[in-house]
Amino acid sequence: xxxxxxxxxxxxxxxxxxxxxxxxxxxxxxxxxxxxxxxxxxxxxxxxxxxxxxxxxxxxxxxxxxxxxxxxxxxxxxxxxxxxxxxxxxxxxxxxxxxxxxxxxxxxxxxxxxx
Amino acid sequence: xxxxxxxxxxxxxxxxxxxxxxxxxxxxxxxxxxxxxxxxxxxxxxxxxxxxxxxxxxxxxxxxxxxxxxxxxxxxxxxxxxxxxxxxxxxxxxxxxxxxxxxxxxxxxxxxxxx
Numbered sequence: 001x002x003x004x005x006x007x008x009x010x011x012x013x014x015x016x017x018x019x020x021x022x023x024x025x026x027x028x029x030x031x032x033x034x035x036x037x038x039x040x041x042x043x044x045x046x047x048x049x050x051x052x053x054x055x056x057x058x059x060x061x062x063x064x065x066x067x068x069x070x071x072x073x074x075x076x077x078x079x080x081x082x083x084x085x086x087x088x089x090x091x092x093x094x095x096x097x098x099x100x101x102x103x104x105x106x107x108x109x110x111x112x113x114x115x
Numbered sequence: 116x117x118x119x120x121x122x123x124x125x126x127x128x129x130x131x132x133x134x135x136x137x138x139x140x141x142x143x144x145x146x147x148x149x150x151x152x153x154x155x156x157x158x159x160x161x162x163x164x165x166x167x168x169x170x171x172x173x174x175x176x177x178x179x180x181x182x183x184x185x186x187x188x189x190x191x192x193x194x195x196x197x198x199x200x201x202x203x204x205x206x207x208x209x210x211x212x213x214x215x216x217x218x219x220x221x222x223x224x225x226x227x228x229x230x
Contacts, residue, residue: 006157033216043204045221052216091157095216102171103148103219107157 002027004094006106013082014114021077021090021109029053029096034068034075039108040088048090051075082113117141119222121207127228128197136192136225140209148219149182149192150206158206164190197229 003026013019025034036048049059051068059066063080079086089108120139128134140147149161160174164184175181179197184190194201204226208219 004157035218037221042223044223045206045208045219047218047220050216050218093158102160102163102174103158104160105150105158107155 002029002094002096002102002104004092004104004106006090006092006109008109009107010110010112012112012114015084016081018078018080019082019111021079021092021111023075023077023092023106025073025075025092025094027073027094027096032094032096035093035095035103036066036075036077037091037093038088039091045091048077079111082111084113084115087111087113119207119209119220121205121222121225123225124223125226125228127230129230130199131196133193133195134197134227136194136205136227138190138192138207138209138222140188140190140207141220142188144209144211144220145187146210146212146217147184147190148208148210149190150208151176151203152206152224153203161192161205194227197227199229202227202229 005024008022032053034051037045038048039045049066056068065078067076089110091108092106094104119141122137145166147164150158151161152158162182163171179195182192204224206224207222210217210219
């Protein structure tokens with residue numbers, strides 16, 4: 001079965017704090033892809049990152065970083081020195097070579113950054 | 116515009132009426148997805164189109180839901196005999212390639228309210 005779990009429903013942090021959003025996935029595919037999307041209050045989902053299952057290198061992009069660990073089936077997302085503009089719902093998603101091109105999204109984590 | 120567009124942005128209808136939701140994907144994108152996002156929920160996959168292949172309809176919740184894609188471009192999602200539980204935001208996404216590796220570009224969504 002393909003499944004994405006984002007156990008944190010809502011998180012609030014004070015501006016400039018670091019925050020980590022958890023994502024745990026389940027898949028039987030040996031080749032799969034993991035994604036993070038941001039959904040700001042305006043509603044339109046914005047792509048943040050894609051990672052394939054063969055690349056476990058962590059990635060940093062500005063204040064964003066991602067920690068992919070196949071051993072724990074996790075793909076966590078950290079925002080460093082959070083800002084009010086980071087307030088949004090963040091979705092983790094999974095797709096696999098054998099899932100008929102379907103994408104499986106988690107239920108999202110709503111992040112509120114308090115000024 | 117260069118992005119995915121959806122119309123209408125908001126639709127209020129009475130229970131039992133039929134509705135049509137439209138999606139214009141990014142030009143040249145061969146893949147098109149429809150999702151449903153209920154309040155506080157993740158994205159629920161509905162249907163997937165890839166080029167001229169038969170669509171993957173495995174996510175459609177009932178036979179009241181149908182979708183078509185004309186000329187490999189514009190898509191219409193039709194909900195017949197709407198029910199209150201159909202109230203949600205319907206999101207359309209398109210992507211360049213096949214399979215799960217391609218990032219999706221999302222439209223702004225259509226908010227459907229069934230009274």
